[in-house]
Amino acid sequence: MKKTLSILTMTLIVMSQIASASEIIFITAKGNPIDSVSTSDLKKIYLGKIAYWDNGLLIRPFLQKDTATTNTLIEEYVEMSPYQYSQYWRKAVFTGKGKPPFEVRNEDLMKKMVGTLEGTIGYISADALDSSVKELKVD
Amino acid sequence: MKKIYFAITIMLLAAIPTGVMALDLSNIRLNGFVSQGYLDSSKNNYLDLASKDGTFQLNEAGITISAQATDKLRIGFQLLSRDLGPEGNNNFVLDWGFADYRINNALGARAGKIKMPMGLYNEGRDSDMLRDMVFLPQSIYKESWRSFMGAAQGASLYGNVDLGGLGDVEYQALLGEVNIDVSSVYLIQEGIIGGIEENGLVVNKLNFKCDNAFAASLVMNTALNGLRLGFSYLDVQGVFDGQLNSFGGTAFPAVLEPFTVEAELKDKYVLSAEYLHQYLSLRTEYMQARNNIRINGHPVLGTNDMVVDTAEGYFVMATVPTFTDALKLSALYDVYYSNKNHKGDTQTGEGYRKDIAIGLRYDVLNNWIIKAEYHDIEGTAPFLVNYNDDPLEKDWSYVVAKTTFLF
Numbered sequence: 392m393k394k395t396l397s398i399l400t401m402t403l404i405v406m407s408q409i410a411s412a413s414e415i416i417f418i419t420a421k422g423n424p425i426d427s428v429s430t431s432d433l434k435k436i437y438l439g440k441i442a443y444w445d446n447g448l449l450i451r452p453f454l455q456k457d458t459a460t461t462n463t464l465i466e467e468y469v470e471m472s473p474y475q476y477s478q479y480w481r482k483a484v485f486t487g488k489g490k491p492p493f494e495v496r497n498e499d500l501m502k503k504m505v506g507t508l509e510g511t512i513g514y515i516s517a518d519a520l521d522s523s524v525k526e527l528k529v530d
Numbered sequence: 531m532k533k534i535y536f537a538i539t540i541m542l543l544a545a546i547p548t549g550v551m552a553l554d555l556s557n558i559r560l561n562g563f564v565s566q567g568y569l570d571s572s573k574n575n576y577l578d579l580a581s582k583d584g585t586f587q588l589n590e591a592g593i594t595i596s597a598q599a600t601d602k603l604r605i606g607f608q609l610l611s612r613d614l615g616p617e618g619n620n621n622f623v624l625d626w627g628f629a630d631y632r633i634n635n636a637l638g639a640r641a642g643k644i645k646m647p648m649g650l651y652n653e654g655r656d657s658d659m660l661r662d663m664v665f666l667p668q669s670i671y672k673e674s675w676r677s678f679m680g681a682a683q684g685a686s687l688y689g690n691v692d693l694g695g696l697g698d699v700e701y702q703a704l705l706g707e708v709n710i711d712v713s714s715v716y717l718i719q720e721g722i723i724g725g726i727e728e729n730g731l732v733v734n735k736l737n738f739k740c741d742n743a744f745a746a747s748l749v750m751n752t753a754l755n756g757l758r759l760g761f762s763y764l765d766v767q768g769v770f771d772g773q774l775n776s777f778g779g780t781a782f783p784a785v786l787e788p789f790t791v792e793a794e795l796k797d798k799y800v801l802s803a804e805y806l807h808q809y810l811s812l813r814t815e816y817m818q819a820r821n822n823i824r825i826n827g828h829p830v831l832g833t834n835d836m837v838v839d840t841a842e843g844y845f846v847m848a849t850v851p852t853f854t855d856a857l858k859l860s861a862l863y864d865v866y867y868s869n870k871n872h873k874g875d876t877q878t879g880e881g882y883r884k885d886i887a888i889g890l891r892y893d894v895l896n897n898w899i900i901k902a903e904y905h906d907i908e909g910t911a912p913f914l915v916n917y918n919d920d921p922l923e924k925d926w927s928y929v930v931a932k933t934t935f936l937f
Contacts, residue, residue: 485659
């Protein structure tokens with residue numbers, strides 16, 4: 392019994408680590424002529440420092456609420472802790488100096504919103520990609 | 531210069547589409563917060579006339595509404611109610627409210643009432659949840675001067691410039707006027723009016739006209755992730771127009787001549803550095819500012835320099851997680867000199883202030899925060915005399931706790 396519990400515990404730990412470091416891919420609307428985005432621009436987009444694509448279209452970034460993929464985005468691409476990221480946008484909101492990314496509840500809604508609206512950017516786990524959205528290559 | 535900023539204001543107003551009133555509701559954000567604190571000081575009253583007995587006159591409540599009107603235009607405002615001892619008294623005022631036209635990624639313009647950039651933290655000082663301790667370091671962010679340094683009505687230019695491998699720079703330049711309701715600012719009542727009335731005179735009216743408020747800042751987000759370096763400059767100048775009522779019960783014509791008090795918070799500059807690494811944060815800032823308050827040529831009051839000095843201040847602060855990520859411990863060392871050339875009187879405590887503080891912040895939930903801290907202080911600058919009738923004590927302390935709810 393103890394052995395089974397140990398194996399189960401180890402499996403859960405490994406799985407949770409895989410989930411927390413989950414690979415994400417960035418997506419945009421099929422009609423968006425942008426095909427790629429640099430890691431430095433990704434950071435600036437999700438911090439509101441870049442507001443427009445190169446073609447002048449307003450960037451509409453989307454964020455998934457409280458998911459492992461969101462933690463990956465914030466920690467690996469924005470290079471902040473989730474707490475720091477939350478504080479960053481609280482300051483922008485309560486001083487009027489910025490507007491945080493739109494939040495959606497899950498990947499299906501993410502694909503639906505990003506695929507429907509102009510100038511969008513979002514992220515999903517790699518296995519969730521389908522033809523409703525276009526993958527953005529990260530340079 | 532003011533004409534250029536006025537032109538920006540006109541252009542921004544022209545950019546507001548006629549259909550703004552029909553905004554899609556899903557495009558409108560509504561946020562808010564409520565904070566309530568408790569302050570208890572020993573030996574001296576601090577920020578309240580009775581803080582030695584403990585006071586709950588320490589609160590803020592704010593409602594923020596913003597909307598993306600067009601792809602380039604965003605509008606928003608915040609209504610704020612606050613109480614801090616004799617100031618505020620929970621009247622709602624427009625804390626900020628402006629139109630923001632983002633021309634491109636490197637340049638934007640704002641017009642309206644805009645929070646003034648000064649140091650890294652002045653813009654967020656009305657929102658308790660943005661900082662780790664209850665009060666910002668008082669050497670640079672004096673609570674007593676909050677009305678003068680909070681926001682200005684005017685126009686600003688701002689943007690972000692990419693420096694390639696070096697990082698990027700955020701810039702802001704704001705020109706306008708500070709609009710103050712004289713009756714709501716305790717230090718004006720106590721410092722200027724009280725100072726004149728000590729001589730048996732009675733001030734029967736006092737108005738403030740701001741001549742000029744200019745604030746600018748450069749903040750570099752360096753290539754070392756989490757390290758920000760800043761430089762900011764602030765200059766607020768204005769004139770109080772007043773009139774005396776009577777002198778010894780008889781109104782002599784000379785007494786009734788209007789008087790003016792020039793007030794300048796001039797050439798204030800702040801150097802800032804902040805390093806954030808996961809939940810650890812290290813912060814330090816240094817400032818100098820020229821403070822001038824002068825009564826100009828009145829037959830009775832004469833010409834009198836009430837305050838002329840160049841103040842200096844700095845702080846270092848560290849915050850680390852304790853036991854859990856939600857519980858953070860902060861330590862602060864904060865120093866202020868009213869006159870940087872004299873460094874105060876260490877016998878009486880006049881002219882300086884040294885604050886060693888330790889505080890806890892607990893984020894109970896994502897939208898509920900509790901803070902508690904202890905400050906051990908040496909010195910009575912600035913303005914402590916205005917809150918105390920009894921002789922000031924050089925060594926004193928205070929504890930403060932505050933809770934904030936937000937959405």
